[in-house]
Amino acid sequence: MRVSERGIALLLVLWVLTVLMVIVFSFSYMTRTESHATLAFKEGIGKKFLAEAGMERGIMELFYRNQFFSVEGSEVWKIDGTPYTVQLGDGYSTIRIMDEAGHVNINSVSDIILKNLLLNLGVQEEEADTIVDSIMDWKDPDDLHRLHGAESDYYMSLPTPYKAKNANFDTLEELLLVKGVTPEILYGSGEKKGIIDFLTVNSTSSQINVNAATKDVLMTIPGMTPEIADGIIIFRQSKEITGIQEIQGILGGSYISMAPYIITGRTSTFTIESVGYKGSGKAGYALKATVILETNNKFRYVYYKSPSHTTQ
Numbered sequence: 001m002r003v004s005e006r007g008i009a010l011l012l013v014l015w016v017l018t019v020l021m022v023i024v025f026s027f028s029y030m031t032r033t034e035s036h037a038t039l040a041f042k043e044g045i046g047k048k049f050l051a052e053a054g055m056e057r058g059i060m061e062l063f064y065r066n067q068f069f070s071v072e073g074s075e076v077w078k079i080d081g082t083p084y085t086v087q088l089g090d091g092y093s094t095i096r097i098m099d100e101a102g103h104v105n106i107n108s109v110s111d112i113i114l115k116n117l118l119l120n121l122g123v124q125e126e127e128a129d130t131i132v133d134s135i136m137d138w139k140d141p142d143d144l145h146r147l148h149g150a151e152s153d154y155y156m157s158l159p160t161p162y163k164a165k166n167a168n169f170d171t172l173e174e175l176l177l178v179k180g181v182t183p184e185i186l187y188g189s190g191e192k193k194g195i196i197d198f199l200t201v202n203s204t205s206s207q208i209n210v211n212a213a214t215k216d217v218l219m220t221i222p223g224m225t226p227e228i229a230d231g232i233i234i235f236r237q238s239k240e241i242t243g244i245q246e247i248q249g250i251l252g253g254s255y256i257s258m259a260p261y262i263i264t265g266r267t268s269t270f271t272i273e274s275v276g277y278k279g280s281g282k283a284g285y286a287l288k289a290t291v292i293l294e295t296n297n298k299f300r301y302v303y304y305k306s307p308s309h310t311t312q
Contacts, residue, residue, distance in 0.1 A: 046091065047285035048306070050276025054093025055287050057086055058272040062097065063297055066266065079270060080212045080236070091278045100269040100290065102212025103200035104220060106175070107139065107168040113208075113261065116220040118185075121193055127180060134179040141166050150179040172196050202271075202290050202302055207263040210247065211240050223257040240264075268293045273308070 058077075061084075065076040077084055079099040086093050104117060111132055118128040133149030143151045143164075152163040155177075162177065175181045175196075188194030198217050208217060210232050218229040231250050232241070241247050241264045248255045269292050275284040288308035291299045 044285060046278050047276040048287075050088055050091045050093050050278070051274045051285045051287045051306075052276075053088055054086060054095045054274030054276060055272055055289060057093065058095045058097055058274060059291060059299060061095075062270055062291070062293060062299075066293065078236075078240075079209075081214070091276060094275045094277070094284070096273045098271045098273075099209050099212035099267055100200045100203040100271060101205045101207070101209035101263065101267040102214070102217060103203060104198055104208065104217060105203040105206055106135070106172065106199045106201055108206035110206075110261070111136065112222055113220045116222070117195060117198060117216075120216060120219050121185075121195060123185060127185075131178070131180040131185070134181075135175070138164050138178050139166070139168055154179060169201050172199055172201060175199075202269050202292075203267070204269055205263060205267060207261055209267060210262050210264055211236055221258050221261045223254045225254075228252075228254060269302075271303075 061077040065079070077097055079097050080102060081096050081098045084095050086095065104113060106114075114135065115128050115132045118131060119125065123131070129148040133146035137144075137146055137149035137151050143153075143166075145151055150164070155162050155164055165174070165177075169175070172186075175186055176183065184192070184194070186194050186196050188197070193216070198214070198220075208221060210218065215226075215229045215233060218224055218232060219226070228251060235241060235246075235250055241250070243264070247262070247264055251258055269290065271288065271290045273286065273288050275286045277284040286308045288303075288305045289301055290303035291301055293299050
């Protein structure tokens with residue numbers, strides 16, 4: 001009987017030890033997980049602060065740029081998306097500034113520039129005609145149809161009906177409501193680019209700033225050739241195009257036909273992308289904001305996303 005009791009006691013002790021070991025291992029695992037989560041959170045916050053510092057540096061550079069725009073030899077940051085790296089303690093920020101006038105303003109764009117953009121990105125001509133006319137119909141104040149366009153009567157006949165806005169676009173995502181615009185056309189797919197990367201609703205200019213536009217945007221300008229676009233990009237790598245004589249020298253005989261669509265002067269709306277990195281880490285925290293510069297060294301945000309996906 002005593003042997004049996006001792007065996008039961010031994011089994012109970014083993015069970016208790018097993019339960020205690022499971023509890024200890026569970027606690028150890030939870031502690032380790034919490035420690036890693038805390039460290040990751042701390043590192044993420046650090047990266048965010050670095051990105052915010054980079055954002056502030058980008059805004060400062062914009063004010064510096066406006067103040068010293070015409071000073072020969074002054075070092076100002078480019079506004080064509082050129083990346084700049086700023087060291088900050090044990091981390092750094094990578095900052096890009098894009099002039100919104102370097103994009104196509106969807107609210108004031110001409111038919112021909114919008115169609116050129118679509119065709120250059122591989123949209124078929126028939127589709128491009130439908131999209132261009134439908135965009136123009138969407139934002140004009142009347143209910144008159146363009147040849148390939150659509151007004152409220154078309155949209156009200158859809159399974160989920162709605163009316164044409166008859167006003168300017170507030171966001172680029174609104175384009176998905178327009179006849180002919182698909183997610184693939186707007187956002188791209190695979191290696192195919194989407195039109196959203198080249199459009200803006202924030203620019204105060206109806207013209208394209210040749211100091212900031214990418215080659216894809218430059219190629220939307222009537223009369224533009226790949227050679228001329230490359231010439232513009234090469235020229236502005238060393239200095240900005242600041243006068244009529246300089247742009248005439250680059251464009252040559254094409255200047256007269258392109259002049260209504262281009263500008264070279266100062267603008268006030270910019271998008272800043274800032275990514276903060278800690279140490280030698282490859283993963284960073286990204287911010288994206290659009291700011292409008294005002295008088296008396298003031299500015300205001302019209303768009304701010306944190307975190308954000310950037311092209312860096």
